[in-house]
Amino acid sequence: MIKKCLFPAAGYGTRFLPATKAMPKEMLPILTKPLIQYGVEEAMNAGCHVMAVITGRGKRAITDHFDISYELEHQIKNSSKEVLLKEIRHIIATCTFTYTRQNEMKGLGDAILKGNVLVGEQDPFAVILADDLCVNPEGDGVLRQMIDLYNKYKCCIVAIMEVPNDEVHKYGVIEGNELENGVFMVSNMVEKPSSDKAPSNLAIIGRYILTPDIFTVIQKTKPGKNGELQITDALCEQAKKGMVIAYKFQGKRFDCGSVEGFVEATNYFYDLQKSATTS
């Protein structure tokens, strides 16, 4: 049973400067909802109710967002605005939030390692990078799909998508054999390869199911690309033992860590909202 979801949210978000100088990237809104709330809702819909957040300096807005604001509650009580807090109130009432800080931004692998204290040693857990916003209008959310797959294969799962060859250098890229439609047994993984060195165009996006033995593997992993501790390098060790599945998820993913993806997501959700109100 996967009940805990880790949200590494300690990164600097330099692509969004100056907006992210004093505000966490994860709090940037798509319409009226911050990115991390979309991620938390996806995790809830997948059956998780413990949200473990890796924060850092300047990220206190995240903690405040997932807490009651008594002053605001008092101010809008019985007004037409109350409805705007319905979803966040439900999240606060249903989920437990735990936090720890990553003091130095040494990479995603290091951020996940810091989460060990929050998710423990016993159970598999999910990881969502909130700046990768995923939706599936046709059915189950991406994390739900991955948990279903975990229940079948009982090993680490990474979500992948096909990307153009000239974009592989932005991602971790997998090599593997297709076991069933869209499901690959991973044999190798490379972090941000140049297009001539990439083993495929199947890129890892910000959704993972990890088994707790990953923490020992990360501890033994040396800093990789850009001198950062890369989760891709740790997972590559697991993949060599046949313990990683890559899954071409159903749905859409917006790279909201980039301005272009952020605008795309905004337009998508705006159109969705407009068509819902006019129909």
Ligand code: UTP
């Ligand atoms: P990114 O690669 O998007 O980095 O991290 P970033 O620092 O957030 O953004 P840019 O590139 O400077 O614009 C992917 C995810 O991993 C987290 C980030 O918060 C983001 O959710 N992360 C990354 C950490 O928590 N700690 C790190 O040391 C690095």
